[in-house]
Amino acid sequence: MHSCPKSGSAGEHRPHVTNSDPGKQKEMSSFWRRHRFWMAPTLFILPGALLFGIVIIMASIQTVWVSFFDWDGVSEMRWVGLSNYAQLIDDPQFYVSLKNNLIWLAMFMLAPPLGLALALLLNQPIRGMRIMKSLFFVPLVLASLTVGVVFTWVYDPSFGLLSLISGYFGATAPALLSDEHFVTFAVVVAALWPQTAFCLVLFLAGLNNLSEDLIGAGRVDGARGWPMLWHVVLPQLREVSFIALAVTVIGALRSFDMVAVMTSGGPFGSSTVLAYQMYEQSIFSYRFGYGAAIATVLFVIMAVFIAWYLRTLLKPEREAL
Amino acid sequence: MAVKDLTSLIKSASSSRRQFMIGAGTALAGMALSCPALGQSKELTIISNIGNAGQREVLQRLASEYEKAGGVKVTINNMDHEAHKTAIRSYLVVGAPDLCFWFSGNRMKAFVKRDLFDDISDLFERENYKSVLGPSTAAVTVDGKQYGLPLGGLLWGLFYRKDVFAEKGWTAPKTIKDLLTLGEQAKSAGMIPVSMGTKEMWPAAGWFDHMNLRINGLDRHMALMDGQMSYTDDALKPVFDTWEELIKAEMFSPNHTSFGWEQAAAALAQKKAAMMDLAGFIKYGFPEDQVDQIAFAPFPEITSGMARYEDFALNSIHVPKNAKNKQGARDFLAYFYKPENLSAFLETESAVPPRSDCPPSKDPLVNAAVESLKTVAATAQYYDRDTDPDMAQEGLKGFQEFMVKPERREQVLARLEATRKRVFKV
Numbered sequence: 105m106h107s108c109p110k111s112g113s114a115g116e117h118r119p120h121v122t123n124s125d126p127g128k129q130k131e132m133s134s135f136w137r138r139h140r141f142w143m144a145p146t147l148f149i150l151p152g153a154l155l156f157g158i159v160i161i162m163a164s165i166q167t168v169w170v171s172f173f174d175w176d177g178v179s180e181m182r183w184v185g186l187s188n189y190a191q192l193i194d195d196p197q198f199y200v201s202l203k204n205n206l207i208w209l210a211m212f213m214l215a216p217p218l219g220l221a222l223a224l225l226l227n228q229p230i231r232g233m234r235i236m237k238s239l240f241f242v243p244l245v246l247a248s249l250t251v252g253v254v255f256t257w258v259y260d261p262s263f264g265l266l267s268l269i270s271g272y273f274g275a276t277a278p279a280l281l282s283d284e285h286f287v288t289f290a291v292v293v294a295a296l297w298p299q300t301a302f303c304l305v306l307f308l309a310g311l312n313n314l315s316e317d318l319i320g321a322g323r324v325d326g327a328r329g330w331p332m333l334w335h336v337v338l339p340q341l342r343e344v345s346f347i348a349l350a351v352t353v354i355g356a357l358r359s360f361d362m363v364a365v366m367t368s369g370g371p372f373g374s375s376t377v378l379a380y381q382m383y384e385q386s387i388f389s390y391r392f393g394y395g396a397a398i399a400t401v402l403f404v405i406m407a408v409f410i411a412w413y414l415r416t417l418l419k420p421e422r423e424a425l
Numbered sequence: 426m427a428v429k430d431l432t433s434l435i436k437s438a439s440s441s442r443r444q445f446m447i448g449a450g451t452a453l454a455g456m457a458l459s460c461p462a463l464g465q466s467k468e469l470t471i472i473s474n475i476g477n478a479g480q481r482e483v484l485q486r487l488a489s490e491y492e493k494a495g496g497v498k499v500t501i502n503n504m505d506h507e508a509h510k511t512a513i514r515s516y517l518v519v520g521a522p523d524l525c526f527w528f529s530g531n532r533m534k535a536f537v538k539r540d541l542f543d544d545i546s547d548l549f550e551r552e553n554y555k556s557v558l559g560p561s562t563a564a565v566t567v568d569g570k571q572y573g574l575p576l577g578g579l580l581w582g583l584f585y586r587k588d589v590f591a592e593k594g595w596t597a598p599k600t601i602k603d604l605l606t607l608g609e610q611a612k613s614a615g616m617i618p619v620s621m622g623t624k625e626m627w628p629a630a631g632w633f634d635h636m637n638l639r640i641n642g643l644d645r646h647m648a649l650m651d652g653q654m655s656y657t658d659d660a661l662k663p664v665f666d667t668w669e670e671l672i673k674a675e676m677f678s679p680n681h682t683s684f685g686w687e688q689a690a691a692a693l694a695q696k697k698a699a700m701m702d703l704a705g706f707i708k709y710g711f712p713e714d715q716v717d718q719i720a721f722a723p724f725p726e727i728t729s730g731m732a733r734y735e736d737f738a739l740n741s742i743h744v745p746k747n748a749k750n751k752q753g754a755r756d757f758l759a760y761f762y763k764p765e766n767l768s769a770f771l772e773t774e775s776a777v778p779p780r781s782d783c784p785p786s787k788d789p790l791v792n793a794a795v796e797s798l799k800t801v802a803a804t805a806q807y808y809d810r811d812t813d814p815d816m817a818q819e820g821l822k823g824f825q826e827f828m829v830k831p832e833r834r835e836q837v838l839a840r841l842e843a844t845r846k847r848v849f850k851v
Contacts (some may be wrong), residue, residue: 177514177538178514178517178518178541179539196840204503259683260683260684261680261683262684263681279679279680279682279683281682281683282680282681282682282683282829284829368454368624368625370624370682370822370825371623371682371825371829372682372822372825372826372827372829373822373826384818387511387556388818389814389815389818389819390514390814390815391815407773
């Protein structure tokens with residue numbers, strides 16, 4: 105790789121070789137010249153493609169393959185066909201997980217608008233706003249496990265912040281993480297905190313790239329406040345919003361760490377999501393085939409979303425061509 | 426050859442000299458065996474799952490002493506206790522150490538069945554362990570062969586504070602009626618009768634174990650654990666009836682699913698609760714200067730006349746089948762398992778030594794357990810150690826749900842029964 109092609113001066117560009125063998129040098133450079141149109145991009149893509157192929161594609165195919173077996177992770181794999189999927193359909197826990205995933209998805213949809221609202225608020229040229237901004241970034245810096253532990257303490261019925269606050273008002277805070285109806289909502293609220301901060305960062309970056317001309321033109325036409333936001337600012341944030349939305353949906357579907365650290369899926373499995381159930385079945389119950397079947401279902405759900413995402417993403421690009 | 430002569434010598438020795446002879450014999454055997462093994466690997470790796478710092482130190486000390494004496498390089502890799510439970514399944518297959526810590530009974534059997542633990546019956550024979558281990562040999566035996574050495578035993582039962590009970594004039598409950606009466610007294614004193622934290626679920630399963638052992642006895646309990654008895658069997662009805670009665674009488678900590686045993690033990694230490702169901706490691710929940718206030722009482726009697734069966738969980742140490750230095754591992758075990766070394770190792774976790782010839786413990790909690798064990802007819806280990814891991818996972822969840830929603834008993838038991846049928850293929 106001593107001759108990386110540079111843009112522009114392609115014709116004059118000669119590989120820099122210290123070895124002084126003009127014949128060989130000529131031969132190499134002509135070989136390179138003839139083939140670099142496909143070789144350069146291939147070489148650049150190769151490491152990533154290899155990694156993606158092994159870590160993502162191979163692993164996914166293998167997961168689907170394992171889902172047709174009865175396997176405890178150690179001994180012989182036994183082919184059972186679709187039996188794991190049949191069991192999944194009869195498993196009440198599966199529907200609890202699915203329902204919780206939907207709750208995650210619905211509640212996570214709050215993250216982009218909240219992030220946008222905060223971004224608009226923090227984008228004011230006021231003294232001290234930088235400190236405010238960095239304070240809002242804090243949850244992004246924290247590991248999600250830390251966020252989980254902190255919120256577990258906040259929710260604790262005996263010494264938590266929540267019970268202290270409601271004690272101040274003379275009320276008793278419910279033990280959110282012990283209640284099968286509230287527990288998922290409580291976990292999602294904790295997860296929303298860093299997610300909102302993430303959307304906030306995206307929107308802040310988007311707001312910095314707004315076209316001054318368009319805003320100026322809008323002002324001339326008398327747009328202020330809400331119409332300005334709706335008709336001038338938001339259309340320019342279209343791509344950013346799209347990314348924020350996609351990241352949020354994927355974040356909601358693959359939610360695992362918060363559930364693991366805050367509730368371990370409990371009480372009695374009522375806060376389990378698909379990703380956590382997969383982990384629990386494979387690791388604690390030694391049912392790798394069953395876990396793989398859950399993973400496959402999750403994969404299909406995500407694939408549907410990703411297909412829609414790519415379609416929407418590629419459409420304007422194709423139209424632009 | 427030397428080994429054989431030594432064992433016969435030991436056997437003929439009088440019992441008072443035996444302890445010395447085992448020690449000396451081990452050293453000699455180690456020397457005799459290491460002579461032809463000079464060309465062999467002089468390295469030994471141990472994977473430990475020990476969480477308690479004091480105990481880790483003892484293991485490290487024993488290892489470095491062994492290193493100096495025998496010239497074998499001993500490497501100890503420490504792992505987080507919970508993470509180790511999942512890691513062991515991969516490292517036993519690829520990259521096995523020479524020794525690893527695990528749990529005896531069904532959890533050990535799971536690996537024996539998959540041919541991942543080495544048969545160390547020869548070491549049992551060589552060191553004559555059966556004569557000092559007594560019934561705990563059974564915990565590491567599958568089909569008449571031994572696959573590990575039992576370590577510290579945890580005797581489960583109720584714990585309370587001496588000073589609180591003395592101040593209120595309470596006595597430890599002998600029967601379930603006493604427990605209910607004590608519960609009423611505790612509640613009127615503003616205390617939680619039985620402190621329990623079920624975030625990690627197993628404390629609820631332990632409570633089930635104790636009640637089932639008191640009502641149905643060991644044989645039927647083990648039949649249930651082995652999947653031979655149905656979860657919808659009528660024999661279990663009184664267990665859940667009694668349990669429901671206790672739950673409805675508000676005997677357990679409110680919101681117990683939001684915290685683990687540590688917080689529950691702290692409630693006992695802070696005199697917010699009257700009793701707690703645990704094993705000797707309860708002392709970690711107490712400030713050091715108050716540990717001597719902890720007292721032990723067996724779980725109360727329910728069916729009168731039922732022999733006393735208890736949960737007595739034994740940890741263990743094993744040689745993986747794929748270990749590189751199996752002979753070295755055996756020699757280290759023989760050294761590690763010497764009474765003085767073993768008791769030093771177990772002292773830190775208040776566990777009951779499995780060997781009958783260990784020097785008496787200075788820990789009152791250990792002595793209370795040893796004393797109490799004398800009247801125990803036979804023992805189980807613990808719900809999630811006695812039954813299949815897949816079954817245990819559903820069971821733990823089910824018992825936790827029952828403790829919160831006793832009205833869902835039918836659904837919970839039906840679910841457990843479905844899992845039993847699937848796991849045990851009945």
